[in-house]
Structures are given as structure tokens and as C-alpha cells.
Amino acid sequence: MTGGVTPLSAGWAPVVALVLLAGAVVAAALDAALDSVPAGRADRARPGRRRTVTAAVARLLRQRRRVPVAADVLLWRIGVAALPVAALLMAAVLPLGRWTLVDWPVGVVWFNAVDVAVWAAVWLAGWGPNSAHALIGGYRFLAQALAYELPLMFALTAPAVAAGTLRIGGVVQAQQSLWFVVWMPVAFLAFCLGVAGFSVFGPLSAPAGSDIAGGVLAEASGVDRLIVLAGRYLLLTAGSGFAAALFLGGGAGPLLPAWAWMALKTLAVLSALVVLRRRLPVLRPDRFMEVGWLVLVPVTLLQLLVVSVVVVAR
Amino acid sequence: MGVLSTVAFWVLAGVAVVFGALVFRVDSMARATYCLAASFVAVAVVLVLFRQDYLGVVTALMMIMEMAIMAVYMVMFMGMNPALMPMSMVHGRRTALGLSVGLFVVLTVGVLLVPWPSRRGTPIADVTRALGESIMGPKMLVMLTVSPVLFATIVAALVLAMPRGRYDRLGDDLRRRPPTDPQRGGVGR
Structure with a gap:
């Protein structure tokens, strides 16, 4: 059973990468546009200083790379490059409407494995530059990863249990009659929090926080910085795509073709995450850890129990 | 292959x-x-x-x-x-090298000497399920016992390793509120 999605040939991989990149650019543009909306008098005092994505990319491409003394350049570069690569590896198993690059029977576990690889990537990006602020950023990421990862895993398990398959296409097809977000809202929210977590974004952006001079971004300059920043938006986009596929019915919807619905839902989740970033405070990793273990883990476990009972009783 | x-x-x-x-x-x-x-x-x-x-x-x-x-x-x-x-x-270079080379040789010899069965018929579609059933199927009781024992070991080790207990946090009569913690948690315990 292919679960209603057609696998594409490997030649389509660059197209999928471009689609993902387009999503990331939209997210970054929205973020920049919201940034330049004057929030108060202080901002209005400097008219004409609009931050655009193009300008930021051009500036970073022109900027010279700085490498601190005794940096572990190899590990640093691996950590930086792994962020966009991880986003691409996630997108490889994501059904984009009727098509998917790889229709893997263990797609859900693959997504999970790749988001765990981000642990290594962010820590290495923090370790590499041999800088205290960056290293603290790396440690912060691991601390909050320990808090968001288990809830994220249970949140991933819920749709897989309900669909009876680890194949993403199968999970999408199991939502033909009812989207999973309707009867597993807690898992959906925990999943979105996990997406923000592995994208070092919004409330979970403390590893790159301004209180530690940018954390894992502290020493990244030029093209390195561009790749890390782009990698965060790419991960956010891939994560939103998975939220759409696992909880919002994937390509299901009236009138429009499946790919359009998939794109719309992904952009909706993506925009919600970008907009919410301004409404939510950055969480302190040490505080968030206790919330993760004492609140999120039990709550997502209960959600999983409810889902399992429904599946057995059905 | x-x-x-x-x-x-x-x-x-x-x-x-x-x-x-x-x-x-x-x-x-x-x-x-x-x-x-x-x-x-x-x-x-x-x-x-x-x-x-x-x-x-x-x-x-x-x-x-x-x-x-x-x-x-x-x-x-x-x-x-x-x-x-x-x-x-x-560190302990010579001993470690001797031990690891010895172990590698023993394991490799083992791999080469074991009379591996040759394939009969074709593998079934879901080899993961087959492997799981052949490993765990008849030994489910053992698996069910081992996991709580492992978990209890982890918890026990953590409890033993904890430098601070509830009396340190909440005082001798366990009444101190808020508790004294070197770092406040996020849920206000």
C-alpha cells in the first residue's frame, strides 16, 4: 500500500529543496516585515530603516568570515551545514500533495531521527568557535532539547498510533474523515512547540539569545551566519509541513488540488509560528526543563493514552 | 545482496x-x-x-x-x-590495546566460526516484525521484567547520587515554602 502518494524520482530532489527554500524565504520575509512594523515611538523615530531578507542575505554574503583563535573549524562547519541538510532530509519524506520524494514505511521515525540530529548540529555549532557565549548557547540547546524532545516524540506517536502506520502518506490518508488536530490538540501543540525547539525559534530561542550575545550565533559571520539563519527558517518550514501532514490532513481539502492545500496549511502553521514569536516571551532553559518534564511529558502521555484507547475501542 | x-x-x-x-x-x-x-x-x-x-x-x-x-x-x-x-x-595504553585487540580477534573468530544457516525460501515482507517476534515473542515475560528493573536501577542510582533531598529543600518538617533551591524550577514547586 502506498498510502495514496506517488514517490517521485531522485531527480525531483532539487525541486523539493527549492520548494522548501521558498517556504523559508516567505517565513523570513514575514518575520522581517513584522520587525519593521513600528511597535512604539522609539522605532518610529528611525523611518526608512526597513530590514529586508534580500538586504540581509546580500550583507552576509559580502561579509568576511571571522574565525576565532583555536576554533575547531571542522566541527563548526559540520554543525552549521547540518542545519539546512537536516531540513532537507525531513522534507524528503514529506508528502507534498500527491507526491513525495521518498515514501518510506518508517517516515515518522525518520523525521524524529533527523530532528535529534539537530541536537548534534546546534551543539557543534556552539562548540566549534571556541567561544564561551557560543558554547553556553550549545549547552542551553541540549538542556531544552531534553525537555521538548520527549513531548515531541509522544506527540509524533499519537498520529502514528491512530493511523496504524509509520508511513507519513498513511498518516495523511487516515485523516480523510477527521483531521487529527481535532481529537489530539495537545499532541498538535506539543508538536508545534517541538518545531520551535529544533528550529531554535521564538519561545525556545534562548540558545541564540541576545542575553548571551547571540549564543550559537555569537561568532558566526558571513556565509556561516547566513547558513545558520537560513537553516533555522528551513527547519521551521519543514516542521510546519509535518504539522500540516500529521495533524491537519495534509493535502485534503475541497476545490483546490492537494499540493495547494498542503502549501496553504504549511504556510498557515508557519505564519502562526512567526506571528506568535512576538506574542510569547523567550523561555529560560532551566525553567522550561521543569515545565517540560513535569507538565508536557505527562500531558502528552495522557493524550497518547486517550488516542490509544480510542483506537482500541474503535 | x-x-x-x-x-x-x-x-x-x-x-x-x-x-x-x-x-x-x-x-x-x-x-x-x-x-x-x-x-x-x-x-x-x-x-x-x-x-x-x-x-x-x-x-x-x-x-x-x-x-x-x-x-x-x-x-x-x-x-x-x-x-x-x-x-x-x-591512558593505560598497553593494557587497553592488548585487551581491545584480543576482544576484536575473539569476536571476529566467533563470527567466522559460527555455522550460520543458509537462506531457505525468501524473506517475508516485514522483516522488522519477524525479527521482533523471534527475539521477544517467546521471551515477553523476560522483556516485561527487564524494563522495570532497568528503570528502577536508573531511578535508584539517581536518588543515591542526588546531593540534595526533600529535607534540604523543604526543611526538617517539610513545611518551608517556597523551597530553597539553588535554581528555581519553572512550575513553582
Whole structure:
């Protein structure tokens, strides 16, 4: 059973990468546009200083790379490059409407494995530059990863249990009659929090926080910085795509073709995450850890129990 | 296995061994830890090559997660200063080398001498389920006993290792509110 999605040939991989990149650019543009909306008098005092994505990319491409003394350049570069690569590896198993690059029977576990690889990537990006602020950023990421990862895993398990398959296409097809977000809202929210977590974004952006001079971004300059920043938006986009596929019915919807619905839902989740970033405070990793273990883990476990009972009783 | 998968197998096996050996050649705890992670990931890909997709991906997941955490502990506890500076990854060199070479030889000889059964018929579609059932099916009671025992061991070890208990937090009569913690948690206990 292919679960209603057609696998594409490997030649389509660059197209999928471009689609993902387009999503990331939209997210970054929205973020920049919201940034330049004057929030108060202080901002209005400097008219004409609009931050655009193009300008930021051009500036970073022109900027010279700085490498601190005794940096572990190899590990640093691996950590930086792994962020966009991880986003691409996630997108490889994501059904984009009727098509998917790889229709893997263990797609859900693959997504999970790749988001765990981000642990290594962010820590290495923090370790590499041999800088205290960056290293603290790396440690912060691991601390909050320990808090968001288990809830994220249970949140991933819920749709897989309900669909009876680890194949993403199968999970999408199991939502033909009812989207999973309707009867597993807690898992959906925990999943979105996990997406923000592995994208070092919004409330979970403390590893790159301004209180530690940018954390894992502290020493990244030029093209390195561009790749890390782009990698965060790419991960956010891939994560939103998975939220759409696992909880919002994937390509299901009236009138429009499946790919359009998939794109719309992904952009909706993506925009919600970008907009919410301004409404939510950055969480302190040490505080968030206790919330993760004492609140999120039990709550997502209960959600999983409810889902399992429904599946057995059905 | 076809030619391609045979080549892939040997390349991956080589990668696993080389990265395993590099663990002892590099001069930083971070590099050593992530060499070990790379070695494990190569083994995970070998599992995928054997059509054990689920086991392969889960192995990669667990090993990357474990090594990411282990790097923190390695840097924290290994070395004098602690391991933020370049340092040697070996000590007790001669004994360790003798033991590891000996173990490698014993295991390899074992692999080569075991009379492996030859394949009869064709493998079924879901080899992961088949493997799970043949490993756990008749021994489910053992599995069900082992996991709580392991979990209890972890909890017991943590309790023993904790420098502070509830009396330190809440006072002798357990009434102190808010508790004295070196760092406040997030849920206001």
C-alpha cells in the first residue's frame, strides 16, 4: 500500500529543496516585515530603516568570515551545514500533495531521527568557535532539547498510533474523515512547540539569545551566519509541513488540488509560528526543563493514552 | 545482496571501523564523541541495508541523542581542566590495546566460526516484525521484567547520587515554602 502518494524520482530532489527554500524565504520575509512594523515611538523615530531578507542575505554574503583563535573549524562547519541538510532530509519524506520524494514505511521515525540530529548540529555549532557565549548557547540547546524532545516524540506517536502506520502518506490518508488536530490538540501543540525547539525559534530561542550575545550565533559571520539563519527558517518550514501532514490532513481539502492545500496549511502553521514569536516571551532553559518534564511529558502521555484507547475501542 | 549493496556494506563497515579507531587518535573530547557517533550511524545504515529500516533509523536516533548528551559529560568529567583543551584520548595504553585487540580477534573468530544457516525460501515482507517476534515473542515475560528493573536501577542510582533531598529543600518538617533551591524550577514547586 502506498498510502495514496506517488514517490517521485531522485531527480525531483532539487525541486523539493527549492520548494522548501521558498517556504523559508516567505517565513523570513514575514518575520522581517513584522520587525519593521513600528511597535512604539522609539522605532518610529528611525523611518526608512526597513530590514529586508534580500538586504540581509546580500550583507552576509559580502561579509568576511571571522574565525576565532583555536576554533575547531571542522566541527563548526559540520554543525552549521547540518542545519539546512537536516531540513532537507525531513522534507524528503514529506508528502507534498500527491507526491513525495521518498515514501518510506518508517517516515515518522525518520523525521524524529533527523530532528535529534539537530541536537548534534546546534551543539557543534556552539562548540566549534571556541567561544564561551557560543558554547553556553550549545549547552542551553541540549538542556531544552531534553525537555521538548520527549513531548515531541509522544506527540509524533499519537498520529502514528491512530493511523496504524509509520508511513507519513498513511498518516495523511487516515485523516480523510477527521483531521487529527481535532481529537489530539495537545499532541498538535506539543508538536508545534517541538518545531520551535529544533528550529531554535521564538519561545525556545534562548540558545541564540541576545542575553548571551547571540549564543550559537555569537561568532558566526558571513556565509556561516547566513547558513545558520537560513537553516533555522528551513527547519521551521519543514516542521510546519509535518504539522500540516500529521495533524491537519495534509493535502485534503475541497476545490483546490492537494499540493495547494498542503502549501496553504504549511504556510498557515508557519505564519502562526512567526506571528506568535512576538506574542510569547523567550523561555529560560532551566525553567522550561521543569515545565517540560513535569507538565508536557505527562500531558502528552495522557493524550497518547486517550488516542490509544480510542483506537482500541474503535 | 546485489553488487551495489555489497559495496555499500563494505564501505560502511570500513567507515564504522575507521571512525571507531579515530576516537582514540583525535585530541578533543568533542571530536572523539562525534567520531563514535559517526561510527554508530554507519552501523545504523548497515541495518537499513539489511532491510531493518525501523531498527536502523531508531539506532541512528538513539546514538546521535546519546552522543550529544555524552559529549557534555565527557567534556565535564574527563581531563583535568576540564576537557575544553586538547588532550590525549588514551591512558593505560598497553593494557587497553592488548585487551581491545584480543576482544576484536575473539569476536571476529566467533563470527567466522559460527555455522550460520543458509537462506531457505525468501524473506517475508516485514522483516522488522519477524525479527521482533523471534527475539521477544517467546521471551515477553523476560522483556516485561527487564524494563522495570532497568528503570528502577536508573531511578535508584539517581536518588543515591542526588546531593540534595526533600529535607534540604523543604526543611526538617517539610513545611518551608517556597523551597530553597539553588535554581528555581519553572512550575513553582
